[in-house]
Amino acid sequence: MHNNLNKEGYMLKKRAFNKRLLTGSIIAASLAVSPAFSAPQKNKWQAPQKNKWQMPDPVTDADYPPRNIAKDELGKLLYYDKILSGNKNNSCASCHHALTDTGDGLSLPVGEGAQGLGITRNTGTGENAVHERVPRNAPHVFNLGSYEFTTMFHDGRLQKSDLHPTGYMTPAGDDFLPGLDTPVAAQAMFPVTSPTEMAGQAGENEVANAAVAGNVREVWRLLTKRVTDIPEYLTLLFNAYPELNSDVNHINFAHIANAIGAYEATAFRADNSPFDNYIRGDWSAMSPKAEQGFTVFNTSGQCVSCHSGKFQTDEQFYALGVPQIGPGKGVGLNGHDDFGRELASGDPADRYRFRTPSLRNVAITGPWGHDGAFNTLEAVVRHHMNAVSSLNNYDDQQAVLPSRSDLDAIDFQVHNDSGSRTALANSIEIDPIQLSDQEFTNLMAFLHALTDPASVDLRATVPSKVPSGLPLWD
Ligand code: HEC
Ligand code: HEC
Structure with a gap:
């Protein structure tokens, strides 16, 4: 898990979720006061409408920060370089590799100590073996560089916010560094501070010792020194940041994180799906099935009430009763539960709520759900349609978890x-819906039309070697 120090306590402003929004009567009422969604007419461009029930605006260059090639190139190396992990045995890419669709293909990741890529990853051997699974699914990184994304993590514990002098509310509180360019760059400050993900266990290395002690500034200082001690990185840093005036003492981990964030934003931008082209006015870009599925998404499926906007997310938090698997976050009856948003907001009303994910490239980013409980896109969509029944009939065989008896023992506890x-079922705040087989098939076709063909082959975004000289494979 990314370290959740909770030093500050969170003061995030939360939009109280109005359960009634999802009931049929309120939806009907909303539709009555605003024009009902209708598929755009062929050959007639309709001005994009701001109402969330309507067509989102097309994604354009203005949705992303300007490219900075020097930062991109530096970030590309750092993202794949194990130099950033305490034991020099894994990198960001271990869980978000471009060759595995920027996730890891597993329900729950295994962090430092693990070996292999994607579903071939194992839990490692001997003393260096992993200590636990990471309790949440490794999300994909597509489009996160867009200005639209202000909230990171399944529980939103990192958010862009004017309430904090650094511009971000984060688990590091006042220890956070100023100068982070974007939320996705700010996020890159945290995996390195997590013992399980990247830092290692107490006693294994000095980065791990600082991480276990909760001293994030020391983690960042030590790792910055490691990077700047490598001449090639120093040159790249000076090139990317002319304002450093070639003074190594001015470099801190924010420079490293900003480069990683820039790479992620550029390499994993995905806005050329059939859906994007359709929204841009090419009415033949989506198949008729997908087009009808878009209507289902906006009307009978009610998907748009949460998956709204350009990237199909309102960035709010809802309890969907996705089955709880894995080691959890140390709470609940068994101590292996995950209370989701409550862990970030401190508000019990947020128990079991998780952030609405973007649906871009969703067909290629399984397993699905905040803990990867579902191994087919169909299963996670059907879960939405009757969450209580899906929870109670969950087939745990679909969990994709590298096996080891001591880890397996708690996975389904x-x-x-x-x-x-029952507690999870009682928290569910999405009402059942019924779709005909035809509507369901069309809806699935629409979700597939959210895949950018360019995201399917990301080989060009992967370096063949990194300045530390450490191997690129696990
Ligand atoms: C051991 C696996 C692992 C490693 C290594 C790892 N991550 Fe993650 N990453 C995760 C998991 C799990 C989450 C979700 C955690 C949560 O929400 O509580 C996540 C979340 C993220 C997110 C937020 C995505 C979103 O939709 O909110 C980004 C961006 C990200 N990681 C980038 C990185 C970068 C950059 C690095 C390297 C500095 C990195 N990760 C290293 C597993 C990993
Ligand atoms: C009440 C708000 C809400 C509505 C309505 C809703 N979703 Fe979701 N959706 C979410 C949340 C929240 C999650 C993440 C849940 C979790 O992981 O615990 C999610 C997850 C998903 C996922 C998994 C994505 C991933 O990366 O793991 C898919 C696919 C999805 N929704 C599609 C749909 C479709 C299709 C509809 C309409 C039939 C729909 N959703 C309606 C809130 C909603």
Whole structure:
């Protein structure tokens, strides 16, 4: 997990979720006061409408910060370089590799100590083996560089915010560094501070010791020194940041994170799906099925009530009752539960709420759900249609988890506990919906039309070597 120091306590402004929004009557009422969604007419461009029930605006260059090639190139190396992990044994790419669709293909990642890529990844061997699974699914990184994304992590514990002098509310509180360019860059400050993800366990290395002690500034200082001690990186840093005036003492981890964020924003921008081209006015870009599925998405499927806007997310938090698998976040009846948004906001009303994910490239970013509980796109969509029934009939065989008996022992503890499962079921705030087989098929076709063909082959975004000389494979 990314370190959740919770030093500051969070003061995030939360939009109280109005459960009634999802009930049929309110939806009907909303539609009554605003024109109902209708598929655009062929050959007639309709001005994009701001109402969230309507067509989103097309994505344009203005949605992304200007490119900075020097930062991109530096970030590309750092993202794949194990130099940023305490034991020099994994990198950002271990869990977000471009060759595995910027996720890892697993339900739950295994961090430092693990070996292999994607579903071939194992839990490692001997003393260096992983200590636990990471409790949440490694999300994809597509489009996160866009200005639209202000909230990072499944529980939104990092948010762009004017309430904090650094511009971000984060788990590091006042220890956070100023100068982070974007939320996705700010996010890159955190994986390195997590013992399980990247830093390592107490006693294994000095970065791990600082991480375990909660001293994030020391983690960042030590790692910055490691990077700047490599001449090639120093040159690249000076090139990317002329304002440093070639003075190594001015470099801190924010420069490293900004480069990683720039690379992520550029390499994983994905806005040329059939859907994008359709929204831009090419009415033949989506198949008729997908086009009808878009209507289902906006009307009978009610998907747009949460998956709204350009990237199909309102960045709000809802309890959907996705089955709880894995080691959890140390809370609940078994101590293996994950309370989701509550862990960031401190508000019990947020229990089991998770952030609405963007649906861009969703067909290629399985497994799905905040803990990867579902291994087919169809299963996670059907879950939405009747969440209580889906939770109670969950087939745990679909979890994609590198096996090891001591880890397996707790994977389904929470799900199999009827008390915990009832608590989760009672939290569900999405009402059942019914779709005809035809509507469902069309809806799936629409979700597939959100895939940018360029994202399917990202080989060009992967370096063949990194300045530390460490191997690129695990
Ligand atoms: C051991 C696996 C692992 C490693 C290594 C790792 N991550 Fe992650 N990453 C995750 C998981 C799991 C989450 C979700 C955690 C949560 O929401 O609580 C995540 C979340 C993210 C997010 C937020 C995505 C979103 O939609 O909110 C970004 C961006 C990201 N990671 C980038 C990085 C970068 C950059 C690095 C390297 C500095 C990195 N990750 C290293 C597993 C990993
Ligand atoms: C009440 C708000 C809400 C509505 C309505 C809604 N979703 Fe979701 N959706 C979410 C949230 C929140 C999650 C993440 C849940 C979790 O992981 O615990 C999610 C997850 C998903 C995922 C998995 C994405 C991933 O990367 O893991 C897909 C696919 C999805 N929704 C599609 C749909 C479709 C299709 C509809 C309409 C039938 C829909 N959603 C309606 C809030 C909503």
